Amino acid sequence: MADHYDVLGVSREATPEEIKKAYRRLARELHPDVNPSPDAQEKFKQVTHAYDVLSDPGQRRDYDRGPQPGFGGGGGAGFGGFGDIFETFFGGQGGASRGPKSREERGQDALLRVEVDLGEVIFGTHRDLEVDTAVVCETCNGSCCQPGTSPVTCDICGGSGSIQRTVRSLLGNVVTSAPCGTCRGYGTVIPNPCPTCQGQGRVRARRTIPVDIPAGVDTGLRLQMPGQGEVGPAGGPQGDVYLEMKVRHHDVFSRNDDDLLCTLEVQMWDAVLGTTTTIQALDGDIEIEIKPGTQSAEVLTVKGRGITHLRGNGRGDLRVGIQVVTPTKLDHKQKELMKQLASAHKYPAPTLGHFQQGLFAKLRDRFLNV
Template identity: 75%
Template sequence: MADHYEVLGVSRDATTDEIKKAYRRLARQLHPDVNPGAEASETFKSVTHAYDVLSDSAQRQKYDRGGQGGGAEGQNFGNFGDIFETFFGGGGGSTRGPRSRRERGQDALIRVELDLAEVIFGTHRDLEVDTAILCDTCKGSCCQPGTAPVTCDICRGTGSIQRAVRSLLGNVMTSSPCGSCRGYGTIIATPCTTCSGQGRVRARRTVPVDVPAGVDTGLRLQMPGSGEIGPAGGPNGDLYLEMKVRHHDVFSRDGDDLLCSLEVAMTGAILGTTVKLKALDGDVDVELRPGVQSSEILTIKDRGVTKLRGSGRGDLKIGIQVVTPTRLDHKERDLIEQFAARHSAPAPSLSQYQQGLFAKLRDRFLG
């Protein structure tokens, strides 16, 4: 006689769940209703007998000690419930009762576009959503007002039909959803004309949304219960808001910091100056020290984006770009030449030309 563990394809220390999974897998392949061949039928008997023995703790212990653990002759295939569960989704003759018409509504996804300025402190939006709402006529009952569902006379309210099926094991009872009421156990004889018996209708509604500060492109916010209502007045699904922050011509974002470049005249860079910068949340006075260089980064504390998690704000980082004049009159050129004669410039090195100004600004911004 073949070893029961080998028949099921499991190890001798397999758990009960592993034995059950192995049996179900083999039963789906070998059951006579699926595989009517004579060889498959004999193998199915061996598989079922092996499972009968190994699924019973007392018989398994006896088998492991060298006993037979139940004879193949006259064994009664007592684990019918597992066979029924494998093929019919439940034990023979058992029913789960009628299913409910009320189901949870689907989730919805809306993309929300924001300006960078709105991200700094957050904003409020009233979003128009095309979704399913409760039918105002039947209030989710699916029936025309004054009427009610009636018990299905085919399944008598159980939602399922039981049938006797002949198999190798004899007559077994199977259960399947009632085709007349589709498993609900009741029939709506007079459906609501407004919603066609669905208990909900399509409509536009306004959803108020407080978008928190600090959101960024790709972030999704979940609003539980703000999605569409389910059939027959079932609970609402969730509403997801996917953020997209529009491009800004002046400012860009690095985490909670705001980045920008500031062009400064050569004279202002030499002598020092104060520049009024129009930031996203008001003007900022930027003081430039005498001799400020291109690609220097000035940091204005707490003028960046409000942090989404935690407290406080990021910084405003300003990259300096010194603008050299390209057209000079004779007097201006004479002055520059006199300046150059009194201040010898350092000899240029190759490393100074290996990356441009914007690359330097990027490197300093980010590192």
């Protein structure tokens, strides 16, 4: 890279006022509004960068000193750094150079909340999720530079990414290190940033993430999708996506672990005489047999018609709770038939007995095998 003093056409002893006058003169000659030639534009950028460095007292002092020995810049002679202190007291060379940091960083993780129906949980389902995230810039392909250009070595830190300063102490001269303020510790600068991503190497965009949701998920469960998150700065590795599941409420069926629960209303005469009926389950029709004398709160179990286990093979069961419905509106003929039935069997009159819990409490206990 050309010397900044040569670019501005001034001596190394030039005063700040002389540097400012030289910059103004060259800027008037090379500014793109005055001189549109490509060579003039490139020279204008060099002049501007040289002025930015030399007009700042701190950067000019670092530039005049050049890359310094110590952390990030190689070892120094004599007693000029921590390495020398370690060598003096312990007979060995102290810590190695850390070097400049990379522009590439890992992208952030994302948390997405996904709702599924109870029926979709039985066998699993598929979703195409639309997300607004960071993707690699197609113009620079993550390089952060305008096409045809590349980063250049920082002329302040010499590519080490850090600036060393010597502090005098009782033990001698101790070298301290801090990130270079010009390149921000990267060791390089980008004179021509990509116009699309503004030198970030990534842009915001809408992206579709295909997701296969496994069977057996439940509300609150989180699924991890490695490498599906946003792209990091300078086209760095993608973060992860976490899917937090929520199973929607169903009006007929509820869930207990991998079992499905429901209630079937049976007319009194069907409970007495027995019958068969077909119910519409979440995965197809099921024929249910009501045996004669079935009582309220009995639970019928249909094996293997519940939810597929999340880890492993097989499915839970469908558990059907019976609720016998007593008719409340009978016509004259139906009432006479009921009276004939009652007189024929000589049922005992109602009597006090032990306390019996309600229907739904019985169903709950039997559903949960309490």
